[in-house]
Amino acid sequence: QKIPKLSNRESLPLSYAQQRMWFWEQLQPGSSIYHIAQALQLQGDLNIPALQKSLNEIAARHEALRTNFIVQDGNPVQVIQEPRAVELLVFNLQDIPNSDRPNQIEQLLQQQTHRPFDFASDLMVRGCLLQLDKQEHILVLVMHHIASDGWSMNIVWQELADLYQAFVSGQPNPLVELPIQYADYAVWQRQWLEAQVQQTQLNYWQQQLAAAPPVLELPTDRPRPPVQTYQGAGQSFTLSPELSQALQKLSRQEGATLFMTLLAAFQTLLYRYSRQEDILVGCAIASRNHQEIEGLIGFFVNTLVMRTDMSGNPSFLQLLQRVRQVASSAYAHQDLPFEKLVEQLQIERSLSYHPLFQVMFILQNTPTQDLELPGLSVVAQEIDNDKAAFDLTLEMLETPTGIKGKIQYNTDLFDAATISRMIEHLQTLLAGIVAQPEQNIAKLPLLSVSEQHQLL
Known part of the structure; x- marks a missing residue:
């Protein structure tokens, strides 16, 4: 069964998983327990405008990253916003003595990872760059779980590599258009479960977990x-x-x-x-x-x-x-x-x-996949x-x-x-x-x- 693309994209319901995240946010506002953060050490010539353009393109391409959550008639709904620039803060650590650096890096990583997302207004992805030297950076991406998961992070890095490679060499966006968006899935999932699947599967789990x-x-x-x-x-x-x-x-x-x-x-x-x-x-x-x-x-x-x-x-x-x-x-x-x-x-x-x-x-x-960025050697940073x-x-x-x-x-x-x-x-x-x-x-x-x- 194919997932259809919605023609009306106003005030859509949340998927079940998003709803759980939304309730969690009401109980524990600003908690970072469901932030997904990953970092890369980059050695070599980093083209920051091409990196910024790549991040913007990913957010433009995936509606989930520019979806906000507001309450209408007592229920949370998805509001898909127009594409805009992804935050990419740059912290210059070049003048900090080597002995203090690890401490400073750790502090910034924690601070950026824990900073709350505002469900009503923020993009659900943000980035920051720690500049350690002209040829040495740490790139940090933080996403909220309401718009991402482990598999999604792999997509982000892969698309970032493909886009960056194209933009550095003056090429257009090489990625093919996506067939549907997350909101299409969220609406389809509810209808499909309610129509066919829910009762049979629920019967199994009720028995299994009795x-x-x-x-x-x-x-x-x-x-x-x-x-x-x-x-x-x-x-x-x-x-x-x-x-x-x-x-x-x-x-x-x-x-x-x-x-x-x-x-x-x-x-x-x-x-x-x-x-x-x-x-x-x-x-x-x-x-x-x-x-x-x-x-x-x-x-x-x-x-x-x-x-x-x-x-x-x-x-x-x-x-x-x-x-x-x-x-x-x-x-x-x-x-x-x-x-x-x-x-x-x-x-x-x-x-x-x-x-x-x-x-x-x-x-x-x-x-x-091992990430390959032109002119850069890339190592994961814990x-x-x-x-x-x-x-x-x-x-x-x-x-x-x-x-x-x-x-x-x-x-x-x-x-x-x-x-x-x-x-x-x-x-x-x-x-x-x-x-x-x-x-x-x-x-x-x-x-x-x-x-x-x-x-x-």
């Missing part, structure tokens, strides 16, 4: 506060190429995807930590099942709840088949927006924890994220040198040392799984070598 435990009780360093603050920190790690390849191989042998194998391992870790046999984990899914939305910037990603029964102390291989079954069924019912699910299940809301799940697992496998939407989020990424991972955690609940240990336990567990996949999940190794020595 009598689910409201909270995963992990051992925390401090009691859960009555109101979440979303203060967070992150720790990164990399699995060795050997372990990464062994996990890929095990997945293939068992007819599972790498996502399923890593999820089963993570749920084993959570089972061992919490001693609960009913484990619910949230997982992001790209939700780009229509060709015409593949190239759009916007908030498409949906959240699926993976509920795994860990009872009976199965072997890891048996557990993997359970997870495979759960994930396959979830994918088959992936169109029901998470916000609709929570509303329909009439889940009791708590300010203290996230509904249905408090732990998230993400395997990034959206295609990322931005420290001091927010956490969940108790724990484990994010993993396949790279040519091995699987990279990061745990973003709520600092009200966990200390840094606890998370470091958890990462060690996860790595020990993964190594144990590939060595003995037929071992029962309660017996798989968790403790690092040093912890084993301490026990002796």
Whole structure:
């Protein structure tokens, strides 16, 4: 079924995902928890007018980036604005001594990342340039999740590279026109779900999540506060190429995807930590099942709840088949927006924890190309994220040198040392799984070598 282009583009409803973001903004005005920020280090001759023109062109091309949200008759509506220039602030740090620079860079990155977006008037994308030297810059792009997601960020960088390349060499915009825009999708999604999909999928999820435990009780360093603050920190790690390849191989042998194998391992870790046999984990899914939305910037990603029964102390291989079954069924019912699910299940809301799940697992496998900008060498720059939407989020990424991972955690609940240990336990567990996949999940190794020595 094709998504039609709307002729009337006035006062349109929000998509379900946008609506959730809009409600969140009413509850926590100006919160930066749903800001998506990415930065690149650029070495070489940067043509700033061509960069500005490229950003303006992206915002002109994608309506989602120039859509504002206002209230009409008590309901939020989308208002699509005319194209205008994207903010690109330039901070000159050339005169700052080298010793003070890292501090200054970090401060500016945090300040620009956290600055609020005004839903009623701002573009949902902005940029800034830190000029460290004539030949050295850091480019930061910040977008609000209401207009973007992980897949969208890849589109932004790819289009930026294509446009910049053209504009630097005096060529016209090389990008082909988009078939539809995000607002077309938002209106279509509501009609399609209400007409055909919602009830069947809702029936499945109601059955799948019946009598689910409201909270995963992990051992925390401090009691859960009555109101979440979303203060967070992150720790990164990399699995060795050997372990990464062994996990890929095990997945293939068992007819599972790498996502399923890593999820089963993570749920084993959570089972061992919490001693609960009913484990619910949230997982992001790209939700780009229509060709015409593949190239759009916007908030498409949906959240699926993976509920795994860990009872009976199965072997890891048996557990993997359970997870495979759960994930396959979830994918088959992936169109029901998470916000609709929570509303329909009439889940009791708590300010203290996230509904249905408090732990998230993400395997990034959206295609990322290495960016090539003429006359520049480009390297990704990490931005420290001091927010956490969940108790724990484990994010993993396949790279040519091995699987990279990061745990973003709520600092009200966990200390840094606890998370470091958890990462060690996860790595020990993964190594144990590939060595003995037929071992029962309660017996798989968790403790690092040093912890084993301490026990002796």
